[in-house]
Amino acid sequence: MPDEIIEKLVIRNIGLMLSGKIEQPIYEADTIIAVNGKITEWGAEKDMDVEGATTTVNANETTLAPGLIDSHVHPVVGDYTPRQQQLHWIDSTLHGGVTTLISAGEVHMPGRPKDIVGLKAMAIASQRWYENFRPSGVKVHAGAPVIEHGMVEEDFADLAKAGVKLLGEVGLGSVKDGRTARQMVDWARKYGIQSTIHTGGPSIPGSGLIDADMVLETGTDVVGHINGGHSALPDDQIVCLCESCKAALEIVHNGNERAALLTLNTARELDKLDQLILGTDGPAGSGVQPLGILRMIAMLSSLGNVPAEVAFCFGNGNTARQRKLDTGLIETGFCADFVLMDQAQHSGGKTLLESVQLGNLPGVGMTVIDGRITSARSRNTPPAWRVPETV
Ligand SMILES: [Zn+2]
Numbered sequence: 001m002p003d004e005i006i007e008k009l010v011i012r013n014i015g016l017m018l019s020g021k022i023e024q025p026i027y028e029a030d031t032i033i034a035v036n037g038k039i040t041e042w043g044a045e046k047d048m049d050v051e052g053a054t055t056t057v058n059a060n061e062t063t064l065a066p067g068l069i070d071s072h073v074h075p076v077v078g079d080y081t082p083r084q085q086q087l088h089w090i091d092s093t094l095h096g097g098v099t100t101l102i103s104a105g106e107v108h109m110p111g112r113p114k115d116i117v118g119l120k121a122m123a124i125a126s127q128r129w130y131e132n133f134r135p136s137g138v139k140v141h142a143g144a145p146v147i148e149h150g151m152v153e154e155d156f157a158d159l160a161k162a163g164v165k166l167l168g169e170v171g172l173g174s175v176k177d178g179r180t181a182r183q184m185v186d187w188a189r190k191y192g193i194q195s196t197i198h199t200g201g202p203s204i205p206g207s208g209l210i211d212a213d214m215v216l217e218t219g220t221d222v223v224g225h226i227n228g229g230h231s232a233l234p235d236d237q238i239v240c241l242c243e244s245c246k247a248a249l250e251i252v253h254n255g256n257e258r259a260a261l262l263t264l265n266t267a268r269e270l271d272k273l274d275q276l277i278l279g280t281d282g283p284a285g286s287g288v289q290p291l292g293i294l295r296m297i298a299m300l301s302s303l304g305n306v307p308a309e310v311a312f313c314f315g316n317g318n319t320a321r322q323r324k325l326d327t328g329l330i331e332t333g334f335c336a337d338f339v340l341m342d343q344a345q346h347s348g349g350k351t352l353l354e355s356v357q358l359g360n361l362p363g364v365g366m367t368v369i370d371g372r373i374t375s376a377r378s379r380n381t382p383p384a385w386r387v388p389e390t391v
Pocket of ligand 1: 169197198203224
């Protein structure tokens with residue numbers, strides 16, 4: 001417990017608590033407490049100290065889960081994307097239950113610099129402007145440079161020292177051979193920078209193919225959009241990646257849905273469901289997907305026969321663990337980032353979990369980031385029967 005309690009959030013009367021932990025996705029608890037933005041305890045209200053709250057929420061028997069994480073977005077600046085000329089796409093995404101976004105490269109910046117000093121400067125600036133400004137409260141981990149030929153070890157050391165923690169998708173720049181990519185990814189890793197790769201066919205005219213051999217040779221921390229963005233690799237290569245990789249296997253909304261199910265089924269056979277993480281790959285040619293993570297959860301749960309409480313872990317806890325984040329799990333000391341939701345009105349099934357397993361989206365009723373309420377009833381999801389309320 002921190003010495004000084006400045007803010008204390010109590011959320012009581014929770015109907016179901018999802019943990020984000022694939023080994024134990026449901027917690028027996030009706031109340032959760034966060035102090036100064038961090039989770040301190042959860043359990044039965046009668047056993048907990050709910051006195052002195054600065055904010056109390058009556059969950060009205062709805063479901064609380066760790067806020068969803070989108071492992072693959074292409075932000076540029078603020079809450080604007082030039083890719084489809086859209087404003088407020090991040091705010092819309094928050095209304096889809098997503099509280100954290102991870103950049104796979106700010107590649108839609110008009111006039112994006114491809115010279116080394118320029119790409120480093122842009123990565124550092126992008127990291128800063130999203131650290132300094134959270135659109136609607138959403139955490140955006142950005143500043144993800146795309147590697148180009150000519151980069152040397154010192155460049156990665158410089159980037160890390162300046163606060164850069166991610167690489168953009170390998171393959172979107174001029175480096176398209178496994179040997180060079182491997183060298184740069186190793187340098188990045190040496191300085192604590194995480195890496196991802198564009199798996200599959202070209203996404204738009206001008207981008208290239210990355211096949212399974214190149215993914216394996218490069219050895220990134222995340223196999224970016226294993227189901228293609230948009231074009232997926234042939235099935236045997238996807239199966240090979242699932243078999244060979246210890247890295248995160250990222251399934252995206254703006255990819256091939258059949259390949260997503262192949263990845264899920266193969267990972268399950270291999271007992272690797274803990275490696276599955278979700279992204280949207282938006283903004284992109286297919287646009288912005290504010291409900292993309294919820295749609296992936298419902299799709300994988302219903303068509304892939306995964307219990308909904310497990311499918312939710314693909315969209316929060318698994319990503320948190322693979323990406324080493326202090327959100328996405330109900331854990332002491334983790335950020336109090338939550339989504340509260342309930343079964344959509346007139347959807348099939350008796351509970352939220354049954355409804356999702358039948359392929360329906362839940363209705364988001366509230367989001368919380370760092371212990372503060374960031375949105376109430378979603379303007380984007382179908383309405384739920386019950387919504388939480390601030391007391
Ligand atoms: Zn890509």
